[in-house]
Amino acid sequence: MDRMHDLGPTFVDVTWGAGGSQSHLTCEMVHFAQTVVGLETCMHLTCTDMAKEKVDGALSEAYKAGCTNILALRGDPPRDTEKWSAIEGGFRYALDLVKYIKAEYGNHFDIGVAGYPEGCDDQKDQDILMSHLKQKVDAGGTFIVTQMFYDVDNFLAWVDRCRAEGIRVPIVPGIMPIQTHAAFLRRANGMQCKIPQAWTDALEPIKNDDAAVREVGKGLVAEMCKRIIDHGVLALHFYTMNLAQSTKMVLEELDLISREGTPSKKALPWRQSLGLSRREEDVRPVFWKNRHKSYVARTQDWDEFPNGRWGDSRSPAFGELDAYGIGLKGTNEQNIKTWGQPKSLRDIADIFVRFIQNDLKTLPWSEAPVTDEAQPIKDGLIDLNRRGLLTITSQPSVNGAKSTDPVHGWGPSGGYVYQKAYLELLISPALITELIDRIDQTQTMTFYAVDKAGDLRTNSTTDGPNAVTWGVFPGKEIVQPTIVETISFLAWKDEAFRLGTDWANCHPSGSPSRQLIEYIMNNWYLINIVDNDFHSTRGIFDLFDGLQVKNLDGPLENSKPMVDGHHPKPIAELNGNHKMTNGKVFEEVLN
Secondary structure (H helix, E strand, O other): OHHHHHOOOOOEEEOOOHHHOOHHHHHHHHHHHHHHHOOOEEEEEEOOOOEHHHHHHHHHHHHHHOOOEEEEEOOOOOOOOOOOOOOOOEOOOHHHHHHHHHHHHOOOOEEEEEEOOOOEOOEOOHHHHHHHHHHHHHHOOOEEEEEEOOOHHHHHHHHHHHHHOOOOOOEEEEEOOOOOHHHHHHHHHHOOOOOOHHHHHHHHHHOOOHHHHHHHHHHHHHHHHHHHHHOOOOOOEEOOOOOOHHHHHHHHHOOOOOOOOOOOOOOOOOOOOOOOOOOOOOOEEHHHOOOHHHHHHHOOOOOOOOOOOOOOOOOOOOOOOOOOOOOOOOOHHHHHHHHOOOOOHHHHHHHHHHHHOOOOOOEOOEOOOOOHHHHHHHHHHHHHHHOOOEEEEEEOOEEEEEOOOOOOOOOOOOOEEEEOEEEEEEEOHHHHHHHHHHHHOOOOEEEEEEEOOOOEEEOOOOOOOEEEEEEEOOOOOOEEEEEEOHHHHHHHHHHHHHHHHHHHOOOOOOOHHHHHHHHHHHHOEEEEEEEOOOOOOOHHHHOOOOOOOOOOOOOOOOOOOOEOOEOOOEEEEEOOEEEEOOHHHHOOOOO
16 A cells, blocks of 8 residues: 555555455455555445445445545355345445435545446446446446456547537546466456457567566557547556556556656645544644654544644543554564664664665664655764664755655645754763753754653753744645644653564563663663754754764663662753753763
8 A cells, every 4th residue: 555655546446345245354444545544545335235234334434434435336246146136125236326325425425436338247238338327427426437448449439429428527447457468368358358459469479478578568558548548538547456566667658657656746744644534634743754654543533633733732642552553563583584683782773774774674663764855864864873873763954945846845836845954863871961961052952852761851941842844835824744842752752662672572581682672772862853943954963973872882781870779860950951960870881
């Protein structure tokens, strides 16, 4: 689904098993695609062996998930049934289903109906099929999706006939890319599609070379799509069969996506959820920048979501860390294979460096690779990590980039976007006081720092939000979609240290790797820094001049630093910052 999202489709289909045999899975996938991935879906719904109660349940689930497209179908009979028949209390034809959806939900759903340019299994008479199609559209169908075909001349003639019959809704042709020669023949024969002789002549000589078949097939399908578009049909419906590559190749050939698969234009700097209650959400904390799915999971029970500004952050509670989708992904073996078995802080630092260099695609705190946005600060991030300063999240400053900028742009055309430099990292307790003192000497920087035990330090004078991205667009108020604020940071702190602990627990108890990671989680601070001067490009990195964890190759201590046999405690604020009673506890413990 993530790969589909990056191709920028209008919607993706989620199919429906005969008789609703996979209805629970279908509804779950629709909810996940809409709410978590941010993909518009079109849920298939069939009459086959479907009681009215099951149809009602499916429509209710689709509605609550934010789905706005239903493809209403009669459907095929179950495999153990030779002939289709309606069940008592159910629907006989797709027309009945269209009428029912329209009556129950009004205009909430766009209702798709099936079109058959080459006839269907139990009806080849095009006059009858055209009459049925017109009835479905008149009853409330708002678009037509056709069966797959390769005979483009026949399809274009069929489109012209639809228009002559008064059918004016969009017609979306069904396109089946070519994966292999055997699959091509199997699907074409199964759907009784006519294969043009020119296609047979092009594919038959290379039928045993799958790569060559995909390459030639890409050109054949792309040429067919070009003819369709030139005829005024401006939508294409690809049957991917859960295989993205052949479809991506065709889209590239049509210049509908970049060769790098660049995502479609973003409405916001983060991936927007399309759940029913979240469609207007336009403000999020920056801390979950690299863990979108987790943020959605931890906020899924909120009654309302920030729109226009971040309101009182004390009223909504972030979900528990034990909820599905929040903890570290992958098995212990998989994670050890990905991140190795670090024995020293230098080994840990090297893992972070490899991630920034795109040699690793994930970290425990990041579910996606580093993006092009980080390019201006990549060298600085690598340098910090090589000194034992472990960076979690970051963004460079942006001063008035066009909203159409391919890297930093978001929002409507004609606007300009801005962002403050932001850096979040794990830092040794031996360095935290020096770093905070340096921050306090600036006039532009604010920070929050906290350890696993909850020792919070900040120079912020308010618990309210600090916008770190914003946009200015014609005819709109300033949009501030990404913020930093206290309560959210404390919720993120629990998750961040939990993820590190999960990583430690991938390793056997008592092993050097587990002890090393546990020590960092139990003793180090998580700090975020905002440079509120968005003109500044290097100010945050200048803070760290000369700061480095000593003895990167040596063992870490097994317990938190102590003073006179006791763990140090924070005392009253000094200049807005929590300070410790004895600065000696921050002397370098790694030398």
